Amino acid sequence: MSQISKCDYDVSFCEKKRAKPNRTELKCGSPGFVAFPNLTAAGTTVALATLSIDASEFKHPNIQLSFTANVGTDVIDGFSFQIFRQCLDPPTPIPVSDVYNYTRAVATTEADSINFTVCDNDFCTNGCCNYFVVITVIVSTVSISYVSNATLSAIISDDGYDC
Numbered sequence: 001m002s003q004i005s006k007c008d009y010d011v012s013f014c015e016k017k018r019a020k021p022n023r024t025e026l027k028c029g030s031p032g033f034v035a036f037p038n039l040t041a042a043g044t045t046v047a048l049a050t051l052s053i054d055a056s057e058f059k060h061p062n063i064q065l066s067f068t069a070n071v072g073t074d075v076i077d078g079f080s081f082q083i084f085r086q087c088l089d090p091p092t093p094i095p096v097s098d099v100y101n102y103t104r105a106v107a108t109t110e111a112d113s114i115n116f117t118v119c120d121n122d123f124c125t126n127g128c129c130n131y132f133v134v135i136t137v138i139v140s141t142v143s144i145s146y147v148s149n150a151t152l153s154a155i156i157s158d159d160g161y162d163c
């Protein structure tokens with residue numbers, strides 16, 4: 001004998017339990033560039049790849065942030081990359097990603113790429129957030145190095161459930 005669920009008899013019950021259609025939005029930042037001159041000290045930081053997001057129209061937003069960049073250097077160098085969120089209240093930048101390190105152990109004339117994706121489900125009280133990537137020199141540069149085509153993009157979606 002098969003199980004009969006409440007949905008078999010009460011269509012309105014099932015419709016209440018279904019998720020509402022998801023709203024999805026794509027935001028892309030403008031590519032950024034920074035050059036680190038010869039003898040840049042370890043610990044030097046630069047903010048790059050900014051992106052402003054207004055999630056105030058979403059009920060339960062989820063944001064997937066993706067960062068990509070090209071790193072060029074011809075000698076041994078190292079950089080760390082981390083995404084931060086900044087709101088109007090509080091205005092203090094908050095890290096939303098782990099620290100991702102890039103190091104080059106062999107001299108070359110080719111550029112490398114760095115890519116990573118993180119999710120952020122914690123939002124500013126008014127739904128508007130500014131995201132940016134902080135690049136930190138972790139190995140003092142002995143030649144000119146650069147980070148180019150640094151781009152931060154986001155997919156914002158609503159989970160569709162009224163909780």
